Structure formats: C-alpha cells, structure tokens
Amino acid sequence: MVTITDISKACGVSRATVSKALNGASDVSPETAKRVRDTAASLGYLPNAAARALKMGRSYNIGVLFSDATGGGISHEYFSRILESVKAESERLGYDITFISKDLGRQSMDYYEHAKYRSCDGVVIASADFQDPAIIRLAASEIPTVTLDYSFDSRTSILSDNVRGVETLVRFVYEKGHRKIAFIHGEMTAVTQKRLASFRKTCAELGLSIPPEYIRPAIYHDPRSSGLETRALLALSERPTCIFYPDDLSFLGGLSELEKHGLSVPKDMSVVGYDGIPLSQVLRPRLSTYRQGGERMGKEAARLLVEQIENPDTWIPQQITVEGELLPGSTVSEIG
Amino acid sequence: MVTITDISKACGVSRATVSKALNGASDVSPETAKRVRDTAASLGYLPNAAARALKMGRSYNIGVLFSDATGGGISHEYFSRILESVKAESERLGYDITFISKDLGRQSMDYYEHAKYRSCDGVVIASADFQDPAIIRLAASEIPTVTLDYSFDSRTSILSDNVRGVETLVRFVYEKGHRKIAFIHGEMTAVTQKRLASFRKTCAELGLSIPPEYIRPAIYHDPRSSGLETRALLALSERPTCIFYPDDLSFLGGLSELEKHGLSVPKDMSVVGYDGIPLSQVLRPRLSTYRQGGERMGKEAARLLVEQIENPDTWIPQQITVEGELLPGSTVSEIG
DNA sequence: TTGTATGCGTTATCAT
DNA sequence: ATGATAACGCATACAA
Numbered sequence: 200m201v202t203i204t205d206i207s208k209a210c211g212v213s214r215a216t217v218s219k220a221l222n223g224a225s226d227v228s229p230e231t232a233k234r235v236r237d238t239a240a241s242l243g244y245l246p247n248a249a250a251r252a253l254k255m256g257r258s259y260n261i262g263v264l265f266s267d268a269t270g271g272g273i274s275h276e277y278f279s280r281i282l283e284s285v286k287a288e289s290e291r292l293g294y295d296i297t298f299i300s301k302d303l304g305r306q307s308m309d310y311y312e313h314a315k316y317r318s319c320d321g322v323v324i325a326s327a328d329f330q331d332p333a334i335i336r337l338a339a340s341e342i343p344t345v346t347l348d349y350s351f352d353s354r355t356s357i358l359s360d361n362v363r364g365v366e367t368l369v370r371f372v373y374e375k376g377h378r379k380i381a382f383i384h385g386e387m388t389a390v391t392q393k394r395l396a397s398f399r400k401t402c403a404e405l406g407l408s409i410p411p412e413y414i415r416p417a418i419y420h421d422p423r424s425s426g427l428e429t430r431a432l433l434a435l436s437e438r439p440t441c442i443f444y445p446d447d448l449s450f451l452g453g454l455s456e457l458e459k460h461g462l463s464v465p466k467d468m469s470v471v472g473y474d475g476i477p478l479s480q481v482l483r484p485r486l487s488t489y490r491q492g493g494e495r496m497g498k499e500a501a502r503l504l505v506e507q508i509e510n511p512d513t514w515i516p517q518q519i520t521v522e523g524e525l526l527p528g529s530t531v532s533e534i535g
Numbered sequence: 536m537v538t539i540t541d542i543s544k545a546c547g548v549s550r551a552t553v554s555k556a557l558n559g560a561s562d563v564s565p566e567t568a569k570r571v572r573d574t575a576a577s578l579g580y581l582p583n584a585a586a587r588a589l590k591m592g593r594s595y596n597i598g599v600l601f602s603d604a605t606g607g608g609i610s611h612e613y614f615s616r617i618l619e620s621v622k623a624e625s626e627r628l629g630y631d632i633t634f635i636s637k638d639l640g641r642q643s644m645d646y647y648e649h650a651k652y653r654s655c656d657g658v659v660i661a662s663a664d665f666q667d668p669a670i671i672r673l674a675a676s677e678i679p680t681v682t683l684d685y686s687f688d689s690r691t692s693i694l695s696d697n698v699r700g701v702e703t704l705v706r707f708v709y710e711k712g713h714r715k716i717a718f719i720h721g722e723m724t725a726v727t728q729k730r731l732a733s734f735r736k737t738c739a740e741l742g743l744s745i746p747p748e749y750i751r752p753a754i755y756h757d758p759r760s761s762g763l764e765t766r767a768l769l770a771l772s773e774r775p776t777c778i779f780y781p782d783d784l785s786f787l788g789g790l791s792e793l794e795k796h797g798l799s800v801p802k803d804m805s806v807v808g809y810d811g812i813p814l815s816q817v818l819r820p821r822l823s824t825y826r827q828g829g830e831r832m833g834k835e836a837a838r839l840l841v842e843q844i845e846n847p848d849t850w851i852p853q854q855i856t857v858e859g860e861l862l863p864g865s866t867v868s869e870i871g
Numbered sequence: 872t873t874g875t876a877t878g879c880g881t882t883a884t885c886a887t
Numbered sequence: 888a889t890g891a892t893a894a895c896g897c898a899t900a901c902a903a
C-alpha cells in the first residue's frame with residue numbers, strides 16, 4: 200500500500216506538505232503541488248478511508264437501514280427503486296453506502312450502535328417498523344437521519360404523498376361512475392393509516408357511504424391474502440363495482456380470484472392498484488394505479504442527509520412530500 | 536464517544552489490558568476481564584471500526600459490485616434476491632456491506648481503487664459487464680473476489696446452472712409434444728451464450744432441427760423487445776408451437792402480443808419463462824419457468840468470500856454451480 | 872511556503 | 888497477569 204509517506208520520500212518533501220498538496224490547501228506552491236500530485240498518480244496512491252475517518256471524525260459513509268419488518272425489504276420494487284436512487288445520489292455527493300442492521304456476527308448491536316461502530320455520518324431509514332425501540336433510539340440520537348414514509352418529531356423525512364395518492368384514485372374511479380368502492384389495505388402501519396383515512400375522507404367528501412365490510416385488511420405484497428379478501432367481497436350480497444388493492448402485486452392475487460368467479464377486468468369488476476411498478480404497465484389490461492415517486496424520494500433523502508451532515512448547526516429539519524402520478528391504465532370501466 | 540481509554544481509567548488498568556480483555560485474550564485474569572467488560576457495557580462502549588481497520592489492516596467490510604450495465608442492477612428481482620442473501624449471510628459472519636462503484640463524488644476511481652480506498656476485505660461481483668476493463672482489473676487484483684454468473688480463470692465464482700436450466704425446460708416442453716420451439720434470448724452475455732448453446736445442444740440431442748428464424752435476439756427484462764420478437768415469430772409461415780422467453784418479465788411483453796393476435800396461452804401457444812420470480816407464480820395461468828437459486832447463490836458467495844478472506848494462503852479457488860428448479864406452471868400445453 | 876509534532880482509537884510487541 | 892510503548896495513515900496547529 201502506497202501512503203503519503205512514500206510520496207513524501209519520492210518528492211523530497213514532508214508528509215504534511217504532501218497532505219496539503221493532495222487536499223488542495225492554499226499554502227503550498229503550485230509547483231510542489233503539481234509535483235506531489237504527479238508522483239501520487241504515478242505511484243498509484245490511494246487515500247486510506249479508515250485513517251481519514253479516524254483522524255477527521257468523518258467517514259463519508261452513509262448508513263442505509265432497510266429493516267425487513269414487512270419481510271424482504273430490498274426485494275420489493277418500491278424499496279429497491281428507492282435504494283438505487285439513494286445509492287446513486289450519495290455516490291454523486293462523494294458518500295459510500297453501508298447497510299445497517301441488528302446483530303452483526305455474534306455481536307448483538309442495535310441500529311444506533313451499528314451506525315456508531317461504522318462511524319456513519321448519517322443514516323437513511325426506510326422500510327422500517329417505526330415502533331421498534333431500536334429505530335426510535337436511532338432517530339432520537341445525535342446521528343443525522345432522514346426517514347422515508349414516516350416522520351419523527353423534529354427530524355427530516357421524505358414522505359410519499361399517500362393522502363393525495365389515494366384521493367386521486369378515489370376521485371378517478373368516482374368520475375368513471377363508481378359508487379360502491381371496496382378498499383383492501385395492508386398491515387396497519389402509519390402509511391396504511393394515512394391511506395385509509397384519505398380513502399374515508401375522500402369518500403365522505405364525495406357523499407359516498409362505504410359499508411364497513413367494504414374495508415378489508417390484508418398484507419402488503421401478498422397476493423394470497425388479497426385474493427382471500429377479494430373472495431370475501433364477492434360473497435357479499437351487495438358487491439362493490441371497484442376494488443382498491445394495497446399494491447400492484449397484491450392485485451394479481453385478486454385477479455386470479457376474480458377469474459375463478461368468471462369475472463373479467465374491467466368489464467365485470469374494476470380495480471386499482473398502488474405503487475406503479477413497471478410490471479403494472481406491462482400487464483394487459485394495463486393496471487390503473489398510482490405511481491409513487493421512489494426515485495425522487497431516494498434522491499431527496501440522500502441530498503437532504505448530506506446537507507444536514509455538512510451543515511449540522513444551521514440545519515433545520517424538514518418534511519418533504521414527494522408527489523406521485525396517476526397511471527390511468529384501463530382496469531377501471533365507465534359505468535352507469 | 537467512549538473509548539478504551541475511558542474504560543481503562545474507570546477500571547484503573549491500562550489500555551492494553553482493556554483491549555485484551557475485550558478481545559478475549561488468554562493472558563488476562565478472569566476477574567479483570569469481567570470488570571472491564573462490565574464497565575465497558577455500563578459506559579456504552581463501542582469499538583471504532585475505523586481505528587480497528589487502520590491498525591489491523593482488516594475492515595470486516597465486504598464490497599458489493601452491482602454495476603448497472605444492463606440497466607438498474609439492483610431493481611431486478613433476481614439480483615435483489617441475491618443482494619438480500621449476500622447481505623444476510625455476510626452479516627451473520629460479522630461483515631458489513633458497502634457498495635462499490637466508479638466515480639465517487641468528483642473523484643474518478645475505478646472499482647479496484649474504490650475497494651482499496653474503503654479497505655474492503657473482499658468483493659462480490661454481480662450483474663456486471665465482465666468485459667469491462669475495470670471489472671477485469673478488480674478480478675485480477677490481490678483483493679479476494681467472488682463473481683456471480685461468470686468465472687474468471689483461477690478465481691472463485693458462483694454459477695447459476697444455465698445449461699441445465701435451459702435443458703430442463705427444453706426436455707419439459709419436448710415431452711409435452713412440442714417440436715417447433717422458438718427461443719428468444721437476451722443480450723449476448725456469457726450467460727446468454729450458455730443458455731443458447733444449451734438450447735441448441737438439447738434440441739440436437741432430441742433430434743429437433745430448429746430453423747434459424749426461430750432464434751431471436753431481444754433484451755432482458757424488456758417486455759417491449761420480446762413483444763416485437765413474438766410478433767415476428769407469429770408472422771412466420773410456419774409458426775412455432777412454443778416460445779422460450781429470456782426471462783419471466785419479458786414473457787409479459789410476449790403475452791400482450793399474443794393476445795393482440797387473439798391467441799390464448801397455453802391453448803394456442805405454449806410459453807416458458809426464466810428466473811421463477813414470485814410474480815410468475817401468481818399469474819394465471821402460472822408461468823412454466825425455471826427458478827434460479829438466487830438465495831443460495833448469494834449465501835454461497837458470501838460464505839466463500841469470507842472463507843477466502845480468512846484463509847488467504849490455503850485458499851483454493853472454486854467454481855460452485857447452484858442448481859435451480861423447474862416450476863412446471865401451466866403455460867405449456869400437451870399437444871399431438 | 873514548508874516542516875515538526877501530535878493525536879485520532881486501536882492492537883501488538885515486549886518488558887515487567 | 889499487567890503495562891509501557893509504538894505503530895497503523897492521515898490531517899492539522901503551530902513553528903520555522
């Protein structure tokens with residue numbers, strides 16, 4: 200490994216001068232600076248991140264927390280999209296990314312400890328169970344954080360506009376003539392509560408009274424459970440004309456159940472999804488859904504986190520809401 | 536930040552002793568060891584990974600390289616599954632994961648330099664363009680590596696059994712009576728070459744002669760391109776009875792094209808996919824496909840990499856092939 | 872403009 | 888069994 204000491208010897212200057220030259224300090228002559236840089240390059244010098252972190256108390260390393268509370272964090276389209284864009288933006292800003300988890304090896308650390316152990320300059324928290332004391336501890340710590348889809352008091356967060364998303368979808372199907380709308384939702388997370396509240400509120404605003412049995416709990420990304428709820432809806436004496444699914448993937452579970460009953464989409468039953476994953480637009484008919492702005496969310500998360508890291512004292516926590524967009528698709532029919 | 540110095544003061548022993556006690560050295564009395572450990576715990580001590588890495592020349596950090604050659608590395612099911620299991624296994628073994636990329640900030644590093652800069656103890660290379668000189672440099676370096684789905688000479692690799700996978704599928708459809716089999720493949724990577732060769736070989740073994748126009752190039756994970764090739768196949772005077780798609784997602788592009796022609800699957804056309812992503816088994820009809828052993832591949836990759844890291848001199852490079860499994864589904868019909 | 876000295880937190884060597 | 892000391896690679900305050 201070639202170090203600044205090697206360069207200093209090769210150049211006949213002190214290590215301090217080499218360090219300065221390499222970091223573009225002003226108090227070093229242009230000639231020596233160039234000479235140092237050239238020999239550094241020719242020697243194949245690489246700074247040592249560990250040494251730098253130790254000395255400066257800054258690691259240029261961002262922790263990413265994708266807990267698998269809801270099962271298989273990364274592998275869900277929405278989260279992998281976010282991860283991808285957090286990664287891209289962080290790298291653009293000169294930061295590396297490290298996964299933060301509990302239990303590293305036989306050590307049992309919580310998230311905060313793990314982040315400290317790796318001297319993460321900040322952490323992006325996504326896909327987490329925000330009731331988990333370990334998450335709360337991290338978010339309440341001195342480590343800069345940005346949370347996705349949940350906002351802790353006085354902390355920075357990036358929120359997908361769930362309220363607007365559901366409202367948009369409800370109004371969309373309403374305008375197509377639907378009045379009997381069923382809502383299958385995922386586990387009761389903060390996100391789910393917002394979506395459900397928005398559903399109820401928008402329906403109320405539109406003068407729709409939704410019978411309680413139209414609102415049904417299922418599990419995100421689990422086609423089976425949404426299939427079962429679909430079956431239950433079809434068994435009602437008064438069937439809905441349109442079904443909201445917790446997400447695009449769950450819709451597929453509903454679809455196969457509908458087909459079993461000989462119902463075709465959207466002729467006999469209208470449906471909408473949520474997320475707008477690429478798959479949804481490849482299906483025929485194209486799924487009517489709401490595309491969350493995952494890329495923008497990830498990018499903003501990284502941007503704000505770095506800003507917070509680099510300006511700790513002037514930083515003002517903010518909540519940014521990223522709007523998505525309606526993908527009209529063709530799984531909602533015009534009726535009555 | 537609480538350091539071993541703090542502990543040494545609180546305990547009235549030297550820093551050296553604290554270090555030994557914490558690392559379970561044998562030359563420290565059980566009593567002191569316990570006392571040190573207890574005060575460490577009560578003070579909330581955490582080791583500093585950077586200092587440790589600097590001193591020991593080991594970072595307990597594994598680099599993961601998901602270059603986006605084919606576009607959006609992580610976000611493809613197959614790769615996110617692998618990533619997830621690499622992550623899980625690495626953490627189990629006490630290693631953290633850091634993404635390796637080119638161009639960190641305004642610095643322009645290649646992969647090797649990036650890995651060095653972060654003192655990665657080893658690197659898992661996946662989803663990469665293995666012709667890229669930067670990849671080749673990394674794989675040829677002194678840094679322990681494990682590649683996925685490609686094997687460099689004298690290096691360790693984990694291979695999905697593409698040959699067997701395609702052969703299994705061909706024999707599967709053959710036994711259902713199909714003789715006119717078309718093969719739409721992805722970009723000409725090493726993986727694709729293996730699959731294509733296996734297709735040709737198996738067909739030959741079965742005495743099938745496949746006309747050249749049955750073999751068509753498309754793009755992985757791009758339903759559109761597979762849709763176009765499907766259209767081309769349907770335009771042939773002698774249509775195939777079964778179409779192989781590059782992957783499960785691409786099949787959807789074919790499906791919509793088939794539906795446009797009023798053909799239904801599998802009644803009028805049989806199809807098979809590749810990958811066995813969860814989606815494929817949720818669709819109706821269930822897609823006939825071959826499920827690659829992504830989880831096992833990721834787990835093995837992490838395991839072998841760590842083994843190699845921890846036994847550098849006794850290490851013998853190995854190529855492990857992970858078999859997948861046929862998911863019969865119901866998109867291949869019995870014919871004549 | 873350049874160099875000297877010091878310390879970041881840890882582990883390893885060698886005395887005691 | 889314990890401790891003093893040095894060293895890992897780097898950046899900085901300060902002296903020259």
